[in-house]
Amino acid sequence: MFSTLRSRAKVTQLFQEGKPAAAALNMAALLKGLRAGRALRALARVVAAPTAVNLQSGSLSRRFHPAALRLQDESKSDKSPSSSSSSSSSTDHEHGHGHDLGHRAAEDAARPNTSYQDQGGDQGEEYETEEQLQARILTAALEFVPLHGWSLEAIAAAAETLGLSSASTGMFYNGAGDLVLHFVAQCNSQLTETLAEQHKQVQLGQAEPKKTADFLRDAVETRLRMHIPYIEYWPQAMSILLLPHNIPESLKHLSTLVDDMWYYAGDRSTDMNWYTKRAALTGIYNTTELVMLQDSSPDFLDTWNFLDNRIQDVVNMGTAAKQAQATGETVVQGLMGAAVTLKNLTGLNQRR
Numbered sequence: 424m425f426s427t428l429r430s431r432a433k434v435t436q437l438f439q440e441g442k443p444a445a446a447a448l449n450m451a452a453l454l455k456g457l458r459a460g461r462a463l464r465a466l467a468r469v470v471a472a473p474t475a476v477n478l479q480s481g482s483l484s485r486r487f488h489p490a491a492l493r494l495q496d497e498s499k500s501d502k503s504p505s506s507s508s509s510s511s512s513s514t515d516h517e518h519g520h521g522h523d524l525g526h527r528a529a530e531d532a533a534r535p536n537t538s539y540q541d542q543g544g545d546q547g548e549e550y551e552t553e554e555q556l557q558a559r560i561l562t563a564a565l566e567f568v569p570l571h572g573w574s575l576e577a578i579a580a581a582a583e584t585l586g587l588s589s590a591s592t593g594m595f596y597n598g599a600g601d602l603v604l605h606f607v608a609q610c611n612s613q614l615t616e617t618l619a620e621q622h623k624q625v626q627l628g629q630a631e632p633k634k635t636a637d638f639l640r641d642a643v644e645t646r647l648r649m650h651i652p653y654i655e656y657w658p659q660a661m662s663i664l665l666l667p668h669n670i671p672e673s674l675k676h677l678s679t680l681v682d683d684m685w686y687y688a689g690d691r692s693t694d695m696n697w698y699t700k701r702a703a704l705t706g707i708y709n710t711t712e713l714v715m716l717q718d719s720s721p722d723f724l725d726t727w728n729f730l731d732n733r734i735q736d737v738v739n740m741g742t743a744a745k746q747a748q749a750t751g752e753t754v755v756q757g758l759m760g761a762a763v764t765l766k767n768l769t770g771l772n773q774r775r
Contacts, residue, residue: 553594556594557594557595557601558605559585560578560581560582560585560587560591560594561578561581561595561601561602561605561606562605562609563581563582563584563585564577564578564580564581564602565577565602565606565653566581567580567581568602568653568656569652569653569655569656572656572659573599573602573603573656573659573660573663574598574599574602575592575595575598575599577602578591578592578595578599578601578602579591579592597668597669599663600663600664600666600668600669603660603663603664603669604664604669604672604673604676606653606660607664607673607676608676610646610649611646611676611679611680611683613649614642614645614646614649614680614683615683617645618642618683618684618687619687621687622687632689635688635689635690635738636734636735636737636738638687638688638689639684639685639688639704639734639737640730640731640734642684642687642688643684643704643707643708643711643730643734644727644730646680646708647708647711647712647715647726650712650715651723654715654716657716658716661712677705677708678701678705680708681701681704681705681708682701684704685700685701685704700737703737704737707730707733707734707737710729710733711726711729711730711733714726714729
């Protein structure tokens with residue numbers, strides 16, 4: 424600053440002394456020095472500015488980087504084409520393409536991820552409920568029944584094969600009872616699907632309808648044959664089902680099974696016969712199941728012969744009940760007719 428003042432004073436002195444040429448040279452040198460000083464100060468500000476700016480706006484740039492990219496793209500699309508050379512335009516195009524890719528990557532990163540990733544690394548869109556997980560474990564546990572019986576050990580072994588901890592057995596508060604009831608419900612469901620398919624084929628004319636006795640016999644046999652893979656361990660299962668806390672659920676499965684058999688057999692009764700038919704079939708099913716446990720004949724032949732006889736007894740009982748009902752109605756009608764005849768003979772029915 425002081426050197427500038429001295430230069431100005433010297434230029435003034437030269438003009439006063441009548442030396443304009445020397446004064447002009449000094450003036451030119453003074454202007455040149457002023458320009459150089461301004462350039463140096465501007466350069467110093469440029470060098471010092473990025474550090475302060477970066478410290479203040481670093482976090483903001485990270486947060487709003489996608490928004491800045493979007494604004495830059497919009498501003499580029501609004502600008503008119505420049506009159507630059509072909510080399511500069513191709514370079515700008517390359518930069519713009521890379522910028523678009525970065526913009527898409529930023530948007531993809533900002534988009535929420537609605538899928539989940541399990542422990543195995545597989546992606547899924549739906550979560551497995553606790554009931555579904557329990558059913559999956561219990562179904563897998565049936566393979567271990569021949570090894571561990573109807574027990575928590577079978578459930579724990581199944582959980583480990585599914586990649587779960589053996590502590591998963593804590594989900595089953597009823598212990599082995601949950602495993603047996605799951606098996607019973609699964610077998611009943613399979614039988615119902617089979618009976619429904621047969622009923623559909625009969626309605627479509629693709630199969631001949633069976634007699635009621637044959638239909639019930641085949642239904643009971645089909646259901647009991649599902650026990651054969653576990654027949655050696657089925658007494659243990661029956662004892663578990665007879666525990667007090669398992670009896671209500673066990674009876675519910677049995678009543679549903681018998682009702683489905685009678686329904687697809689064509690029974691639509693709404694009177695007392697509805698109860699008597701189901702009670703009779705329940706007794707047949709239970710007794711045949713007990714016979715099956717003691718049967719050593721090939722393919723349980725003695726069991727199926729026993730079943731044939733019991734089903735025929737139910738049919739005969741129904742026929743006898745119908746005959747007794749018809750006979751009773753005939754007797755009542757005869758007695759009423761005799762009473763009317765007696766009144767006519769005695770003159771009680773005469774009007775006076």
